[in-house]
Amino acid sequence: MKGVWNKILNVDLTEKSATTEHVPDDVYAYFLGGEGLAAWVLHKECPRGTTAFDPANRLTFAVGPMQGIKQSGAAKWAVGGISPSINMNAGSAITHAFGIEMKQAGYDAIVVHGRAEKPVYIVIDDDKVRIKDAARVWGKDAYEAHDLIQEKEGERFEVVTTGLAGERLVRYANFQTAHKSFAGRCGFGAVMGSKLLKGIAVRGSQTCPIADPKANDALNKAINKRLAAVNASKPEQFRISHLGTAMATALFAPQGNLPVKNYRLASHPEGEANLGGQSYVEKLNAKPWPCRYCVIKCHNKCEVKHGPYAYKGKGPEYESFAMMGFNLLIDDQEAVAYAGELANRYSMDTISLGGVLAWAMESYEKGVLTSADTYGIDLVWGNASAMVEMVKKIGERAPGLGYLLGEGCKIASERIGHGSEQWAIQMKGQEIAAHNWRAQYISALNYCTGVASGPNHERGNSQHIWVGHILLPEWGIDHVENAERWSWEKAAERNAKFHDYCNVINSAVHCKFQEFASYNLTDLLGTINTCTGLNWSQEEMRRCGERITNLQKQLNIRYGWKTVDDFSYPRRFMEPVSEGVAAGKIPTGLEDAIVDYYRYRGWDDGGYPTAAKLKELGMETIPG
Amino acid sequence: MKITLNGTPLEIEPETRLIALVDQLEERVKNDPMIISLIQKTGKSNLLFILNGAVVKAEDLPTIEIQEGDDLRYVHPFFGG
Numbered sequence: 001m002k003g004v005w006n007k008i009l010n011v012d013l014t015e016k017s018a019t020t021e022h023v024p025d026d027v028y029a030y031f032l033g034g035e036g037l038a039a040w041v042l043h044k045e046c047p048r049g050t051t052a053f054d055p056a057n058r059l060t061f062a063v064g065p066m067q068g069i070k071q072s073g074a075a076k077w078a079v080g081g082i083s084p085s086i087n088m089n090a091g092s093a094i095t096h097a098f099g100i101e102m103k104q105a106g107y108d109a110i111v112v113h114g115r116a117e118k119p120v121y122i123v124i125d126d127d128k129v130r131i132k133d134a135a136r137v138w139g140k141d142a143y144e145a146h147d148l149i150q151e152k153e154g155e156r157f158e159v160v161t162t163g164l165a166g167e168r169l170v171r172y173a174n175f176q177t178a179h180k181s182f183a184g185r186c187g188f189g190a191v192m193g194s195k196l197l198k199g200i201a202v203r204g205s206q207t208c209p210i211a212d213p214k215a216n217d218a219l220n221k222a223i224n225k226r227l228a229a230v231n232a233s234k235p236e237q238f239r240i241s242h243l244g245t246a247m248a249t250a251l252f253a254p255q256g257n258l259p260v261k262n263y264r265l266a267s268h269p270e271g272e273a274n275l276g277g278q279s280y281v282e283k284l285n286a287k288p289w290p291c292r293y294c295v296i297k298c299h300n301k302c303e304v305k306h307g308p309y310a311y312k313g314k315g316p317e318y319e320s321f322a323m324m325g326f327n328l329l330i331d332d333q334e335a336v337a338y339a340g341e342l343a344n345r346y347s348m349d350t351i352s353l354g355g356v357l358a359w360a361m362e363s364y365e366k367g368v369l370t371s372a373d374t375y376g377i378d379l380v381w382g383n384a385s386a387m388v389e390m391v392k393k394i395g396e397r398a399p400g401l402g403y404l405l406g407e408g409c410k411i412a413s414e415r416i417g418h419g420s421e422q423w424a425i426q427m428k429g430q431e432i433a434a435h436n437w438r439a440q441y442i443s444a445l446n447y448c449t450g451v452a453s454g455p456n457h458e459r460g461n462s463q464h465i466w467v468g469h470i471l472l473p474e475w476g477i478d479h480v481e482n483a484e485r486w487s488w489e490k491a492a493e494r495n496a497k498f499h500d501y502c503n504v505i506n507s508a509v510h511c512k513f514q515e516f517a518s519y520n521l522t523d524l525l526g527t528i529n530t531c532t533g534l535n536w537s538q539e540e541m542r543r544c545g546e547r548i549t550n551l552q553k554q555l556n557i558r559y560g561w562k563t564v565d566d567f568s569y570p571r572r573f574m575e576p577v578s579e580g581v582a583a584g585k586i587p588t589g590l591e592d593a594i595v596d597y598y599r600y601r602g603w604d605d606g607g608y609p610t611a612a613k614l615k616e617l618g619m620e621t622i623p624g
Numbered sequence: 625m626k627i628t629l630n631g632t633p634l635e636i637e638p639e640t641r642l643i644a645l646v647d648q649l650e651e652r653v654k655n656d657p658m659i660i661s662l663i664q665k666t667g668k669s670n671l672l673f674i675l676n677g678a679v680v681k682a683e684d685l686p687t688i689e690i691q692e693g694d695d696l697r698y699v700h701p702f703f704g705g
Contacts, residue, residue, distance in 0.1 A: 255658050466656075469653070473630040
């Protein structure tokens with residue numbers, strides 16, 4: 001098959017060795033690459049009983065057939081392994097240029113095994129692989145460590161690093177590249193920390209042959225031109241390159257999609273006035289900061305020049321504004337941006353961090369936590385300086401509450417008790433993303449049934465049907481009515497197709513945000529085919545997504561998933577809000593909808609893939 | 625005659641003008657709270673049309689006649705993480 005190297009690099013930190021491994025074509029034909037390839041590695045190598053911080057856990061950094069082509073969105077790449085936040089297999093995605101460089105070094109994946117004796121980082125320069133002492137960078141924040149490694153190895157190296165939260169095993173610790181992109185969810189920074197791996201530097205000089213370079217080049221040019229034209233045609237206040245995802249707060253507020261006060265309220269007018277939108281550009285001096293080859297340029301570099309929250313660096317994304325701002329009733333935009341960048345330097349996922357802080361604020365409000373627990377910090381709703389101080393306590397893993405909150409709100413609430421489990425807005429141990437199930441019931445179904453990273457918004461993004469008006473017409477989802485936000489009628493099919501779609505995208509690998517500028521399934525299929533030569537139909541491409549979903553599900557089962565986990569949703573799901581378009585809307589009937597989803601999948605009523613379904617997908621045995 | 629709308633086949637009357645399809649599509653989404661909000665903020669729904677790979681300017685919508693085999697897509701100006 002073209003577009004891949006048929007080769008992964010295994011780096012064993014225990015044995016201090018690096019070896020390459022041939023991967024047969026049929027693995028790619030089944031699971032494509034990226035997250036699919038990472039799941040395949042787990043299936044092959046990590047038996048039942050392997051846990052996230054076990055040296056036997058495989059941490060896989062993977063690319064797909066798209067890396068190396070000059071298409072907007074093709075800088076994306078994937079990571080997979082057993083997650084410390086959900087204690088099962090999971091995936092996450094990250095962008096900029098590290099994945100492209102990894103591909104040019106001649107690998108489809110870097111698989112990290114074992115645990116080093118002392119802190120290390122890995123340097124990959126085409127076929128030269130070295131494991132180096134990280135004493136100089138251990139204890140540094142993610143950006144400092146990144147810069148020190150790049151200074152030592154050379155500017156041409158692309159680098160990933162984790163910060164203190166990763167070293168100290170915060171369960172939602174992430175890792176970053178280039179100070180701007182993060183494998184945010186599922187705690188893979190902590191998996192790096194558990195292996196005493198501070199970072200990886202990679203440089204490559206090879207071009208991976210693709211099936212039809214001429215057709216691919218023409219396609220890339222046409223797609224890039226169209227995406228740029230669509231972006232330029234939008235009003236400035238809704239232009240991706242102008243606002244990035246910070247645009248979304250103004251668009252989601254009227255839909256009731258924002259999380260407010262730990263998902264208790266329908267709106268936060270001061271937040272709507274101050275967080276995101278045009279004030280993001282004006283007050284934070286946001287400037288586009290594009291990834292390689294990207295024409296929509298959603299990342300921003302910001303600068304706050306004066307005051308207690310002065311900083312220069314990554315601008316907050318929608319999810320950070322939502323979870324660290326709206327969800328905490330904080331409307332100080334500079335404080336939210338500053339706290340987000342602090343979290344970035346410590347390497348903490350701002351979605352989980354916002355969920356954890358909201359749990360702590362509600363616990364403080366209800367007297368379950370007191371100032372004796374909070375180091376004297378007045379953890380009341382809306383207190384921006386308290387948020388900033390608690391971010392530091394968690395990132396440092398300060399003894400007491402700071403340490404406990406690094407475990408996530410599930411473990412924290414179980415430890416603290418007093419009924420606080422009821423306001424821990426999490427599933428399977430991970431805090432829920434910033435799309436409100438009351439605005440579209442399908443979000444509740446998505447959070448309950450996710451197989452690739454718990455209650456996530458990018459491993460199954462069916463909320464986009466309404467919050468982004470994204471459809472999959474080539475797969476039969478070509479029109480929805482607004483009233484269907486609160487209907488289960490077609491939810492099973494739609495949720496399944498969006499999960500499969502995400503799996504194809506995350507395995508190809510491509511950036512889902514391009515879809516907001518008109519990227520579509522026809523573009524995706526044409527790109528995969530011109531890269532690989534697979535010559536799939538739309539149906540065959542969807543089958544690939546379905547196979548990856550079923551592989552991930554089988555891994556869930558291997559690592560301990562039980563049916564009850566999908567039904568253990570937060571009580572707050574069934575608590576209505578009293579105002580806005582979603583007033584009174586609660587997803588009653590969710591249990592039946594979950595079973596309908598299982599049946600649509602061809603699984604049994606307990607959510608286990610049937611033998612017939614696995615046979616239909618050709619998965620009685622897994623290739624390779 | 626046959627065209628493709630958002631990647632799927634659609635049968636329409638010959639000599640249909642693009643603006644007629646636009647009106648139909650605008651009608652479909654008029655009750656969406658985000659569309660209502662967008663109209664309040666910007667005076668229009670901001671649906672964007674792409675005909676055979678090229679973005680159609682709003683002022684050209686009334687004059688364009690759809691042709692057999694045309695590939696039409698529409699997108700919304702939304703973006704969210």
